[in-house]
Amino acid sequence: MITLLRRATAVCALSAALAACGTDRSPQAVPAPVSAPPSRLPAPAPPTLAPGPAGLTPVFEHGPRTHGRTVALTFDADMTAGQGARAAAGERFDHPRLIATLRALRVPATVFMTGRWAEQYPDQARSIGRDPLFEVANHSYSHYAFTPDCYGLPTVSEERMRSDVERAYAAFRRVGVPEPMPYFRFPGGCYDRRALRALTPTGVTAVQWDVVGGDAFQTDADAVVRQVLDGVRPGSVVVLHCTRSAAPATERAVRAIVPGLRREGFRFVKVSELIGAVGDRP
């Protein structure tokens, strides 16, 4: 089981590969700390949340519910440190068609990228990172779990948690992603107090979600569409994947999700806009 930092709220969704459990904190947006990942270009610091109790890494799950009909689609670019041989053998962990569809539909999105993925697909990582339609956030270097018993993922030791995150940022910079965001998504969504404490020095805001797309290993695009359209509320964060081999129906689903949500009056935003709106919450 996932050990939760705080009492879970009613939102606690599980799928075969993903988990999200709510917390009851009321975070406040603050300027990014000085320890945020350095940017090559002068730009306003991305919004982050104030540290949680005892200075722990803050956790963000969704934006304000009363701040307009906004929704953030997020795409995890998973790749574990040990999957290089499978990529070399032809397995595709990338999904250029999905990225092209998001561009064609003009859908802003946040890509939670592993450092290993950026190294495997440097041209795509750079292209996504330099496109103002997207923002690149951190999904760890190796996609190892930060808690025990997280969907069978190998586990990163407590001593290496911080360096695993920093190694991903280093990989992003090396391939030419100019301004990765100070947001981190735990592999599998699994975290506990120990993990939040270990990442405090990095200055990241942990980003979970409130809508599980259910696209991992799903071949039925309609099932993903229904789950997302049924689940989205104003301020929602939707978790999907941009790894072709592990999320074969996602691109087809997105082509229906986008017009469906737009018909309901939703506007697509990046995670940074939702986090920035937290400070404006009435």
Ligand SMILES: [Zn+2]
């Ligand atoms: Zn992942």
